[in-house]
Amino acid sequence: MEDTCVSLSLQEKVDGQIDPIVDIIDYLVRCANVSFKNSTINQPDVRNDEKIQYAYSLYKKSPTQFLLQFGKYLCANHLHYFENLQIKDAGLKKCLADLKCYHSNESRNKRIRNRRYKALQRLQQDTDYFSEKQMMYRNPLLYEQLIGQYLTDDEIRERDAVDSKDLTFLGVILETVERNEMRETKYAQMLTEDEESSEELQQTDNKRNGVSPKEKQWGSFDVPDAESANIPEKRNESMINANERNLLREEFLQEMYSSFIEGRDINFDYNTVDNNEEYDDLQQISQDAEDKYFDSEENDARTLEEHMKLVEEYGRKKSIDSNESGSDPLDVYMQHISYKLEQS
Structure with a gap:
């Protein structure tokens, strides 16, 4: 009022x-x-x-x-x-x-990406948001495909071990809830992946049989297996070497970082970052402003022409003076620049 x-x-x-x-x-x-x-x-x-x-x-x-x-x-x-x-x-x-x-859209998009990158660095340093376990919870299917299936039993036990500090009744409940949510997420991802694979296969068959993609054929749908998400994965820990495992792990990390910066982490509140000046990298902003100045057309045309003249004159001067007093060519060049500046 x-x-x-x-x-x-x-x-x-x-x-x-x-x-x-x-x-x-x-x-x-x-x-x-x-x-x-x-x-x-x-x-x-x-x-x-x-x-x-x-x-x-x-x-x-x-x-x-x-x-x-x-x-x-x-x-x-x-x-x-x-x-x-x-x-x-x-x-x-x-x-x-x-x-x-x-x-402008270009400036805003760049500013948001820079802020998210800064937020990513802080989350890595101050929280467990980008720990292996938390990333596994957010994208369990990709984790299993690139990392999980190649882990040894000892590595799995180490990954799933509960910190003794968090070994409380509430901690156990939260851990159980997170794992149940992870299974549901993984099941939804598997359904989506199966649907996409089925659509691609159906389109290939339709092209081969001359059937229009819009036509619905009787019995052409697949029934997803609701139990498949709960079946223990078959691990292939001995099928690849350590270097290949590291490459797959790096691929998973890059995908998770990209997911965050591109705004695909659905449970993260991006408003706390996108509109927050605390995540501005002042050094990067200063560098961008400097780059913009030196990349301007007016500045390029003027300074490039002057620079090329200096280089050309320096080349001639160097060839003339090279057999004289034995002066350092760099000293000669710097003296020449000082002389040109005094003239201007």
Whole structure:
């Protein structure tokens, strides 16, 4: 009720009309992950009405400053409002251009992948999310195909051993629940794999027999074996050597890492990573900005031409001076560059 009154009073300030900035600020306060923290320790959180008033005051003072502080939390379509403002400000135009790049699909996708990669590294270091057992629970069929069937009895016992610290009644229950969920997941994966194999086989037979893929033939369906997921797997521990086992294990790890970065881990809350600036790699961002500068067409055309002239002149200078005082060619080259810089 309090926030509603504040929104109404804010609307009244805009010449009796509802300015789109009202909705933009409302989005910042209610939807975006914006921090409005007090600078004083142990102070209560800032109320929504105070956030709205602060954001609106900043906007009235300077739209450019408003965008510098809140622009990256806006939606891409919010930028159209600021583009239509009748303000001749080079700083505002520069800020809008940078935000357009920031909110582009290409930039967002790259930013998300980088954040997920950083999160992956933290999960590896601080949690057991990427431990062999937890990855086995998430993708049991792939684990069995690439790793499980080649393990020895001792390796299986070591993998499935319960830590004595976790040997509690609750720990045993959770372990049982996880294993039951793993069996269900594996069974669902086996069904999906069987269906895909059957479809491929059916399509091959249809092509061979001249039958349309859309035609349904009597008896052409397969009945899945509900007990197959509970049958102990036949292990092939002696069929491959240690090097081949390592390669298969590496393939499994890469698939699990890719699954996380591509957003395929269905039980993971990606919002905690994708919209979290704590996972930004500042060193990588700085490097990307530097690469962008040096890769720009203007910079390439200018510096490449100058560089090639220096290389060409250095080659001629080196051939002339090589038989003279015996100076180090590198020293000659550096002196030549210093001379060119002094001339410019």
